[in-house]
Amino acid sequence: MTLNPMRQKSNDVLEQASALLLAPDGLDVGALDVGLGHAMGVGIDYADLFFQRTWHEMWVLEDGEVKDASYSIDGGVGVRSLSGEKTGFAYSSQISSDALLDTGRTASGIARSGTRHRPASIQVAAATARYQGVDPLSGLSAEDKIAMLKEADRVARAEDPSVTQVSASLTGVHEVVLVCASDGTLAADIRPLVRFNVNVIVARDGRRERGSAGGGGRYSMERLRDEKVADKYAREAVRQALVNLEAVAAPAGQMPVVLANGWPGILLHEAVGHGLEGDFNRKGSSAFAGRLGQQVAAKGVTVVDDATLADCRGSLSVDDEGTPGQYTPLIEDGILTGYMQDKLNARLMGMQPTGNARRESYAHTTMPRMTNTYMLAGRDDPEEIVKSVKRGLYAVSFGGGQVDITSGKFVFSASEAYLIEDGRITTPVKGATLIGNGPEAMSHVSMIGNDMALDSGIGICGKEGQGVPVGVGQPTLKLDEITVGGTGT
């Protein structure tokens, strides 16, 4: 065996994380053993300590000026004790020996009898870094950050005289986490996350519309500047707003729909993704429960959850339980092949964790969550896909979506869409909301483009009140039939 350079990397991250999380309050790795001991009370079969600190910065431009900016620091430790299907959870915004004692005793109170297990000896998790552990806030000076925002304002206003409002924001989060668990896991991660966003309002002939564009990922703010995103997203936001200014009411009823590549992959997130999270399947509350090995989508449909993509918004070097991020096939050629798991649900279902354990912060408990969820490319030429539709809808961009995982019903709303008439993309339409049933919609996929693309890095997924950054993607897709909810005919 040769020396694994990635192991070296993990140790570096661990040292940095310990220095940022434990050392300021006088703790060291030895304190973790003691903390775990408190959390492993009688009857507890697993416990973990999750240390986290985040530095969050946001700069906002309105009316051509950066009038508002904010900075926040949050941090603490969350302690979880598991006993069978039971979870005891407590947290503290102090990282100290006293806090570990209090939270550990509180969390382990979930069980009152049983064996007292010893935590396994600690082993540093060997994980490949999926992004650089940089502080994304420090790469640019305040002047540079403001200049980027002003550039967006200038470009958007120069793009078209009907632009009346431009707002732009630049946000960055520097997150440092360290996880120590009774199964011997010791892992740390430094997760940068940045995003640049532009919103515009355009007005013409008594009509007003909006457009927006943005993106980012797990890297430094410098890269946003070097990639000239201010210019790119300002133009894109204005283009979308101008399209919407011309839009007519979307039709109502069932019709074929072509979804463009990239962000429309929100379809997969809602129609498939949530229903394949381990907790819902263990509890039997998902429309996909008990269907492993069954055909749940049209042939040719392959959907994966992939935390390993370099620098992507949803990527994770290790998840919030210290499991390395993975590439997890969910649906292969239409057959359901896997669920997304955290340790609790994997253990109860007799499966392996898939690196999908995530939590909004130390003050929230872990759940199985998506990372980057996308459909692999097919063979169809996107132009041919559009040409194959006599009358239908072409949807390019979406606002948000939602799913009822039990009935399988999902909905998502287009923010840019067009009619397809006789195989050609024609008039823009507004107010097109798509509604369907997950497994049914996936069986209506009849053409899959060869142009798989990921979104630009804008997604936030909400589940039980917890928000986490995610990515989505897909090639151009044709659904033979889905309900479009406009007001037109």
Next chain:
Amino acid sequence: MSQAFNAEQQQSRLEERAAMALDLARQMGADACEVGASVDQGIGVSVRLGETETVELSRDQGIAVTVYVGQRKGNASSSDAGDASIRAAVEKAISIARYTGEDPATGLADAELMATDLPDLDLHHPWALTTDEAIDLALRCESAGREQAGITNSEGASLSSSEMVTVYANSHGFLGSRRGTRHSLSCLLIAGSGDHMQRDHDFTTARRSSDLTSPESVGMSAAERTLRRLGGQRPRTGRLPVLFSPEMARGLVGNLLNSIAGGALYRESSFLCDQLGERLFPEWFSLGERPREVGGLASAAFDGDGVATRDNLFIDRGRLASYMLSAYSARRLGLETTGNAGGARNVRIEAPLASLESLLQQLGTGIMVTEMMGQGLNPVTGDYSRGAAGFWVENGKISHPVEEFTVAGNLREMFAGLQGVGDDVDRRGSIQTGSWLIDSMTIAGQ
């Protein structure tokens, strides 16, 4: 609860922390400063299939500092209110204010608008509840629901109880604080199996535990709501009258309030820009807020700027009578603040209320919407299209469940087309309304 929480002590601690932050800001060169601090502590338990699932003790706190240097502004916040963290936050806020641009509208609300009368609104009613008692209540709730024939599975029942203290202080010398409690119990059940599963829930929430409805009634109601959804069909595509249940009508009121909020107006991102005085609803409809209601779920004597709250009438006999403004958004629009920094509080409808039965009669044949999905509203144009589920109504009688369809229209037309408001008022939120009957919307189904 194992963590002791002395609200009075927390209140004086936060008041002292806020005062310290104001002093520091002044010493470090801020011309004006405001500080918000809060602590929220609680217990949450959940049970599923008759077993305890989670026990969670929470304690969230934070302090946020806003400083003004001339007409420039900076914000910083921290989850820790220790001396060093407060100092770091103030320093950071001041350093940010060196870079932000001048804004003529920025700054504290005018000193003479600060609330001086701070009555006790009776918002603080802690519940001496042990973890075992909390689990027992949740178990009773879930079990009452699971006993109903046809319930096949459960996502469980949850009980939470929390106490919070909020402090706001600014360099006009204003210092206001309040204590409050919130207790909630909810249950989510599943009926049917395989491709034909349905879920629904019910909940109760109050400031006093004695105002909660019984665990059994919450469980049984959750079961009833779940069971009535089984066998849903897809409605035909077409234009139909739509009755929004009280919970869904609350969302429409929320859409209205968001559209008359100062921030949306000065950003031109509301379909109600420049509509003050215009008729939006029928003449019999008025809507306002009562922020100083004793014991109200959203009651407060001062708003997020320290300005005294007051009863506001936003819709007066159908017309848009007032926007909903903070000090900043008011300056941006050349108007006066309405004491709405932080939103509207205890929103009430003033209109003749009809029984649900008579609203259904009035509706005739159409759809009653009891659930909506997705975010299909364009606030700039008022264009509205959302996923929905509910019931088909035939000649004034509920016929069968319907699902997987959208309801679409434009809020402006929906408001103008309001035909009646029900007396089935849902009192579980800051916005309280009964059902709304809208004359005509586009349904997209099969």
